Amino acid sequence: MPGFLRRLFAPRWQHPDAKVRCQAASRLDPARPEQRQALETLCLDAEDSVRQAALARIDSPETLLELLTRQPELTEIRQRLIVLLSSQGGGIDLTRRLRIVEGLDDRLLLSRVALEGDNQQLRLAAVARLTEEEDLIEQACDNGIAAVRHAAATRVTSEAGLQRLAQQARRDRQVMRQARERLNRLRTDAASLAHARAQREALLAKLETHARAPWEPLYAGRYRHLVREWEALDDLPGTEQERRFQEACLRCRKVISDHEAREHAIAETDRRREQAAEARESLLEALEESLAGLPRGDRLTGQDIASLRAQKVLLANRWQALSDLHVTDETLRRRYDTVLKDYDAVLDAWERLQAHVADIEQALKDKDTERLQASVAACHWPGTLPPTPLLARAQQWLAGREEPAEEALEARLERFSQDLAQLETLLDRGAFKGASRLHQSLRHRADTLPAASLRPHQATLKRLGARLAELRDWRGFVAGPKREQLCQAIDQLADDRAIADAELDRRHRQLVRDWKGLGDAAASRELSERFRHASDRIHERLAPWRERQASERQRNLEARSALCEQLEALLDTPAADADPDALRRIRDQAREEWRRHSPVPREQAQAIGRRFGRIRFALQGLIDQRAKEVADAKRRLIEEAQALIERPSSPDERAEHAKRLQQRWRELGRAPRGEEQTLWREFRAACDQIFAMREAQRDDRAQRTRQRLDEMQALIDRLDAWQPARHADGQVLEQAIAQVAALEPLPSGRRTEGMRRRWSGIVRTRRERLARLAVVEEIQQWQACRPLLDAHLAADAACLAGGACEDVPLDPELGLSDEMRRAHEQRNASRRDPLSPQEVAEGLARLRVHLSLLALGRISQHDEPLRLAIQVERLNEGLGRELSRAEEVRIVLRNLLATGPVSPEQWEREVGEFDSLLTRLTRLPPP
Known part of the structure; x- marks a missing residue:
């Protein structure tokens, strides 16, 4: 279809002419779906008039919201929504509007509805949907409903927002007051929070410093004190602070645990050392007891020497094993050396005797007295040891007697009685080995003693022998199953090929020790051979390992x-x-x-x-x-610290010296155990006293500082309430300035800076007022001279009119100053030698401009050259000393009195301006 026909048959709302579309929009019915869709299209039209006409036909907020979503930049849609939701152009019920507002997210739309809504509930719903603090502040300041203002103000939480609210909410004093209260509370909370954070940060710094410090006697106590202070703080720590706290606590606990571990290790070492000392002492006692028992016997046999050698080997091995682990006490070492010396003496005597046994036996057999005597003498047998059976026979042969003498018999019986008592003691203690050896010795000696002499001891010997047999039977009863178990265990150990060599050796040694520990209890040849055979198999198996060992x-x-x-x-x-x-x-x-x-x-x-x-x-x-x-060096440090307390110096110097002493204390190292803590407590007490004195001085200094600040504040308040009434009151200001100078120097800080700014402002305003009072007093004195000026003006008029130029007399009651008297005389002289009217007019104009500069008044354009000239003169005159405004006013008024003669017409032109300027100069600033 051609374009002309398409335009001819197209709907009017699609017409290219905006006016036609506008008319079509006013005729469309929104109740009909196809026309409502056309209206929605026109609502998004490019022309403003078409959009407004289409929007005026739509009464559905939902449709408008959908259109606004499609074209959010169109302000007409938002304006139409505001009209509908605020109930300014439609009959939408409140429930529907509330539901729509509760689903809105548009800031501008919500703000307009909250400001223009026809219902308080609607406005509150709109305010509840606002999230930006800027919008809430606007509602709290400009909304016409108090409840809406309060609801919006309640949701303002930031410090900047509350400050704006306190300054701009002049419509509602309650909102302003609440905003100020919340702002002050917020600032107080922020200050408290900042103080708490600073306190927590300082505590955290102390804890971290403590974590890096080495251990000392009060380390754990300080750590617990710092943790309690941390937990006592009211505020919650930040994530970083909590992390640092946990890390510092871990380091502190590690230092404490390391020290406790060292102390525990030291205690365990001491305990083991004591156990080793007890084991050494028990071994020494056993060998000493064996050596001490040798002289009590009648005869010394090879069995006694073999037992003594076994004990010595056990003692040496065990002693060396313990010495590898712990240092031997010097007393025990001396005892050990003594025991070894005694043992060596016995063994040497035994070996010498064994070397001459064959000679002695042959001499006894041959009954060769000389050879026997030489062989016995070569043995050098100690007199403290009992002789061997062979040596006893030889000695008896040499003595020429077969039976002992009566005295020797009594000594042997006495020794026999003592050994019976010793045997009973050993049986009471359960010492089977010692008791068995002693019983065997007693039985042997009983065979050599006469029956009649031995009869009183026979019953005791029999009874003790029965007890020894009972003890042997009991040991055999216990040891029989034990030997069988040991044989089974060593057979299994020898057959076990999976066990490691080291473990095999350890368990083999343990089994051997257990077997030897049974002694001869329940011993049998079969079990011994069985045990020895298994042990030999283990020895063969361990041979390569032993070589490596x-x-x-x-x-x-x-x-x-x-x-x-x-x-x-x-x-x-x-x-x-x-x-x-x-x-x-x-x-x-x-x-x-x-x-x-x-x-x-x-x-x-x-x-x-x-x-x-x-x-x-x-x-x-x-x-x-x-x-x-x-320890001696630390005692000297303690004495130095105690002497430092009495030293006549400042607490700060003493504290610094104490810190150096603490550094030297740490560098010295530790004193002996037991003394370190005592010395540290004394030194710490002295240092604490020194630091307490410094803190007391600081507190006193802070108190004096606060007192000076309070005096400064009181002086500021007093001077702020004082207003000078005359220029002579400047002495009060100078006295106050002198008092402030006496209070200096004040401590630095926000309070001091604030007081100084306030003091400077007060001094500046009071000086300005005193300067204005001085000007007022000068003008008041000029007013008192006004009759004299009027007399001069009258005399000037008469003189200029052609009359007599007479002098104006001076009234003594006026009390003029010398300068004004000279000006009066100069005025009288000017009538006798008058200046030209132009010069007089120029002088008056110059004085008027000068006075205008002093009064900060306006100057006309044609007086601008005079103003510049006067300012140059003022600068030149102020090179030596700058004149005050009162002095300049006095000079101007003196020159005004001296200027003449002035015609009435000239004075009439200038007097009004002079009076106006003088009136302005008499105005004082507000108090």
Whole structure:
């Protein structure tokens, strides 16, 4: 279809002419769906008039909201929505409008509805949908309904918003008052929060500093105190603060746990050392008891020597094992050396005797007295030991008697009685081995003693023998099943091929110790052979492993020897200022290294162990010596700190000196255990007293500072309420300025700065008022001279009119100053030698402009050259000293009195301006 026909038959609302579309829009019925769609299309038309005409036909807010979503930049749609929702152009019920408003998100639309709605509930619903604080402030300030203003003001929470609300909500004083209260409360809360955060930050800094500090006796107490202070704070910490707090707590707990672990390790070491000392002492007592029991017997046999050798081997092995772990006490070491010396003496005597046994037996057989005597003498048998049976026979042969003498018999009986008592004691204690050996010795001696002499002891010996047999039976009853179990265990161990060599050796040794521990209780040849056979199988299996152990022991021996050499080099040349803590660490590390290089060959173990024990003893002595020196140095620091309290110096200097003493205390190291805490408490008490004195001085200084601030505030308030009434009151201001100067220097801070600004403003306003009062007083004095000026004007008029030029007399009651008197005389002289009218007019104009400059009045354009000239003159005159306004006014008024003669016409032209300027100068600023 051609374009003309298409335009001819097209609907009018699609006409290209905007006026036609506008008319069509007014005729479309929105109730009909096809026309409503046309209206919606016209609502988005490019022409404003068409859009407005179409929108006027739509009464459905939902349709308009949909159109607004499609074209949000069209203000006509939003305006139509405002009209409909505010009930300005439609009959939409309130419920429907409320439902529509509660679903809106458009800020402008909600703000307009809240301001223009016809119902309070509608406005409250619109305000409830507003989220921007700017819109809420607008509603709180400009809304016409008080409830809506209050609802909007309640939702303003920021400090800037509340401040704007307090300044702009002049329509509602309640809103303004509540905004101020909330603003003050918010600022107070912010200040409290800032103070709490600062307090928490300071506490956190202390905790972090404490976490980095080394341990000291009060470390744990300070940590708990800081944690309690942290938990006592009311505010909640931030995430970063909580993280830092937890990290600092972890570091503090680590320091405390490390110290507790060290203390526990030290206590455990002490406990083990005590156990080792007890074990050493028990072994020594056993060997000492065996050595002491030898002289009590009648005869010394090979069994006694074998038992003594076994005890010595057990003592040496156990002693060396304990010495590898713990330093031997010097007393025990001396006892051990004494026991070994006694043992060596017995063994030496026994070996000498064994070397001459064959000679003695042959001499007895041959009855060769000389040879027997030489052989016995060569044995050098100690008199403290009982003789062996062979030696006793030889001695009896040499003595020429077969029976002992009567005195010897009594001594043997006495010794026999004592040994019976000892045997009963051993049976009471359950010491089977010792009791068995002693009982056997008693039975042997009983066979050699006469029956008649032995009869009183026979019953006791029989009774004790029965007790010993009962103890042997009981041991056999217990030991029988135990031996069977040990045989089964060692057979299983020998057949177990999965077990490691080290574990095999450990368990084999334990089984052997348990077997030996049973002694001869329930012993049988079959079980012994069975146990020995299994043990030999294990020994064959462990042979390669033992070779490796031997090479490892040799390496350990070399490492221990090198360690001993290093420690000996340290002890040979110790540093004069060696730190005892460093020496303690060396000692502990040496002990750990010694334990790590274990075991060593058995034949060298005792010698290297004694060497290391002597080194550790010497090192401990060096540690104790250095710790004692540290303790003495710390006592001197305590004395210095206590003397510092009485020193006549400032608390700050004493506190700084105390800090240096604390630094020196930390650098010294630790004193001996038990003294460190005592010394630290004394030193800490003295330092606390010094710091308390500094805090007291600071508190006193702060109190004086607050007092000066209060005096300054009182002086400011007094001067603020004072207003000078005359220029002579300037003395009060100068006295106040002198008082302020006496209060200086004031502490820096916001309060001080605020007071200084206020003080400067008050002084400036009071000086300005005093200057204005001085001007007023000058003008008042001029007013008193006004009759004299009028007389001069009358005399000037008469003189200029051609009359007599007479002088004006001066009234003494006027009390003029010298300057005004000279001006009066100059005025009288000007009539006798008058100036030209132009010069007089120029002088009056000059005085008027000068007075206008002083009064800050307006100057006409033609007087501008005079103004510039006068300002130049004022600058030139002020090079030496700047004149005050009162002095300049006095000069102008004096010159005004001296200027003449003035015609009535000239005066009439100028007097009004002069009076106006003088009136302006008499106005005082508001108080």
